[in-house]
Amino acid sequence: MKVKIISLAMILSFASSNAFAKEFVLIDNEQGISTGNWSISNKDTSVKAPAFTVQNAVLTGGKQAGSEVITITSGGFVIKLSPTRGMGILSVEGDGVRMGWDSPVNEVVNPANINLESRGGIGWLEGFNEMMVRCGFEWTGHAVEADGMMYTLHGNAGNTPVSKLIVDVKDTAPYTITVKGLIKEKTFKKSNLETWASLSYVPGARSFTVHDVVTNQGDYERDYQIIYHSNFGMPILEQDAQFIAPVKEISPFNDYAKEGLKTWQTYLGPTKGFDEMVFNIYPYGDDKNQTKVMVANKTGDKGAGIEFNLDQLPVLSLWKNTDTLKQGYVTGLEPGTSFAYPVTIEREQQRVRKLAPGQSVEFTLTYRLLAGKKAVDDYKNQIKTIQGDQLTTVVEEPMAYE
């Protein structure tokens, strides 16, 4: 009498030719697939690929019960991301460097256990601990009550479990592994956005690429916003750690950040009572509008870099949350279409973009773990090349007040 829904897609993927790629469907809301605990290694895909594993684990306990986490490992490099939390990247480690941070929230909180409207619209903070969380796409920024509703802090995407989840491994060099998930932000009359959010990694590499395609599946033009909230703590962040970016203009987010304007290029150590300072940055790009930003430790042998395109993501929020270790000692380098002001201000200042019916927009960011002085210096030099002899304007006044 019991009927087990068998994952035909998985069977088919194995039966398929070895010629180009192997695609593993881990979640499919239409085909009734949910693989749960699962893993593959290079042995399951290609005899020639370098050693790697991709594992999916269903977490247990507390508010994280049922959350899934994908772990990709290769040559001592470990990437963790959660399809349940909008494909957010939890942490990346390798060569003694960690991209990520230690939030007091030390579980991968299942969104079913979060009320984004709680605490005056900042329930998002009950789950926030990712190295990279997508803040968007219907809206982003600080919480604000407007239009008869609460625009909750940083939107819904980061707390949306994916409707489809696919692991794709290429059979030919460089044997790229891609994990992609479908995030639906759909509400009758209000929103019809679909985002394929992916992470691609070449086994053995120390970098990976995030590539998102956001599509307005509706018949009406819709606003969208995105901030790639990318967060780094110890061991990269420390006293006198450096923020390096080709900066065209920097301004304080609010009055409190004015005090930090003179030292925006360096960090304090863990500082009780510091809370957070945010700076709004317009970066320079190269001739293709590509730019790179980075954070490195004091001695310059541990760092993290992000490369992105200014046509896609024209602004960067620099979030310095150099409070105590247990409070969350962390800096955010946040490429975005918007700054972190409430949507009301972002609209007013015309940073909220629109998607026509059927239109897609894509975002590509390459994250690089920088281990060793050479890796850090190389990245630094690439940033210097972009800056060239172009000046940095330091604006003393915030562009808006909440």
Place this chain on the structure above:
Amino acid sequence: MKVKIISLAMILSFASSNAFAKEFVLIDNEQGISTGNWSISNKDTSVKAPAFTVQNAVLTGGKQAGSEVITITSGGFVIKLSPTRGMGILSVEGDGVRMGWDSPVNEVVNPANINLESRGGIGWLEGFNEMMVRCGFEWTGHAVEADGMMYTLHGNAGNTPVSKLIVDVKDTAPYTITVKGLIKEKTFKKSNLETWASLSYVPGARSFTVHDVVTNQGDYERDYQIIYHSNFGMPILEQDAQFIAPVKEISPFNDYAKEGLKTWQTYLGPTKGFDEMVFNIYPYGDDKNQTKVMVANKTGDKGAGIEFNLDQLPVLSLWKNTDTLKQGYVTGLEPGTSFAYPVTIEREQQRVRKLAPGQSVEFTLTYRLLAGKKAVDDYKNQIKTIQGDQLTTVVEEPMAYE
């Protein structure tokens, strides 16, 4: 050490005599039963019954993960309903006709993933895609803040997973299949309603009956309201599709609907920018106060009819949401105790009913899929008979303003 709770009820149901019926307990919160993926067919019940299958499937992926869907099929007729979403009917198909519609919300969203208070009390729209969703029973109608709380859009029943779920198949002709679920709306000091919500179907038929029994299990008189929000899109709905009902009085829901008063009997095609028009209707009934309403396509060979009793459900909301296809091209024929105004207005205008302690009230609606000109014409004629030569009053002004 591991203990598996075995479904004794299921074993017993099989062991029981074939004389009258077979009852399958799929969910029982008291006995610890949750069958999950499951199916039966006529072969499991009676040798003489026409071919049918009843299947329960646990969905996966995204915000629908864990939602269950019952599918009843017989002779090309397919009914889908979700016990997880308050026994809401997702769609009914047969003979090339579909009762149901295409919402941008294309998952069976698990209520655990919906915050009904979000977006100013209209989180209900994040899950709305049913052919029929129960809007009630503690309250219904548009969201309103009153009495120190938010009365969220259309109440809780449609987002309440059932505490018990029973499939009952009669062993004697006409071998009626009944699926019934127990919806609890219980809050200490506030609400103590229990509703047995059922759908009965005779194998081979093109109609089915919804029968709900709402009981006030508390010691205090309690308000209740219900709107059977029944929704139809393509292929029934199209340009010049017809709404047919024995109408005693029709009035616009608001000022915008005034423009549509002259053409209330027909529909526009998908119309960008139309949004929605709602009309408040008092139908005529026959000598037993039974009435029938229907929607049919332009040529009159595809339609859907609903029969109900005006003592139980005295009013009908006609919802014309003839916006674009992707926005949700749909009309609602909504028998109710109330119109769709906020509970505050419904109270003021005395359409909110009361249940005494221990009192039950029942609602019976028969939905009919109309395939072919004859079926449509027959239903139309039955409606004409009810109307007879009684006049329709068109009231120009809304009865209330939100």
Place this chain on the structure above:
Amino acid sequence: MKVKIISLAMILSFASSNAFAKEFVLIDNEQGISTGNWSISNKDTSVKAPAFTVQNAVLTGGKQAGSEVITITSGGFVIKLSPTRGMGILSVEGDGVRMGWDSPVNEVVNPANINLESRGGIGWLEGFNEMMVRCGFEWTGHAVEADGMMYTLHGNAGNTPVSKLIVDVKDTAPYTITVKGLIKEKTFKKSNLETWASLSYVPGARSFTVHDVVTNQGDYERDYQIIYHSNFGMPILEQDAQFIAPVKEISPFNDYAKEGLKTWQTYLGPTKGFDEMVFNIYPYGDDKNQTKVMVANKTGDKGAGIEFNLDQLPVLSLWKNTDTLKQGYVTGLEPGTSFAYPVTIEREQQRVRKLAPGQSVEFTLTYRLLAGKKAVDDYKNQIKTIQGDQLTTVVEEPMAYE
């Protein structure tokens, strides 16, 4: 391809020496353990222990689906508690006496299905049916909007599933069984509390001990509050049932409770329209500041007693909810750091305590089921001894108004 995460901790616990204790890890968020349905008995632990069973069951159906319930039985004594609902104690029964009550909420509602902010911040009432529920620890008391947020009724702990769950059985007399769970109240920038909440029971006994250790894991001083909301209905509560405590001072919670000041020591039978009366009590303690409070039926052969320490829990709320049986006929004896006023008032009147960074605070309460006249009289006499000839001050005016 499928990988099952095996519970190493459980294997190890069995392999370990029999010398002192057996520890069974049922849930561990870090090790990926979630045992689900499970049970042990004295046979699994020690040949000499008196007969007992400890069982964990995963509930099904409705809003309780996925909730877990631990049942401890020994010699006709049955304790039920839910790790999913913050280790709340559902009921305790033995010798014809029941500690607990009949709430209209007759499921063990999974917190994933509760929005604590609903109904104006009193969504907590949608799950309230425990014999003892922890109201805290970040805040407690009546809902209030302040500081730009909603402090929801009685805080989050009671609706927080535990991140770790351990059953520990001593191998030597008296073979104490301890069930302990880890409750995390963590929100970035806002809260970093961890509570090990435990219940210890000696097989065969008619009492058990609740022992909680709350730790501020953050780097900032934080407020905390706790009310051990302990609730008793039939058969202990009845007309002329008695509340007995060594009372130093009693005052009405609000104007309505003034009417009940003269009869605070006895109860009404189920009384339609009574709703609830609350009294604020400062108890006397013995020379170690230990105190005892109790409720007993009219004839004094069925009762429940709670022993606690006034340094830990200086105040007692007496909640008389002697409304009808179906509305919830129940009294609460609620030792706390605070009364049930909103946190704003509790702060003003300086009953909100603080935890320094890294600091822990502990609470110990011993609950005793009193079956038979002797047991009741003994407990009563112990209370009388504490009161001695010390006077009870009856304050006529509430100490605060909401």
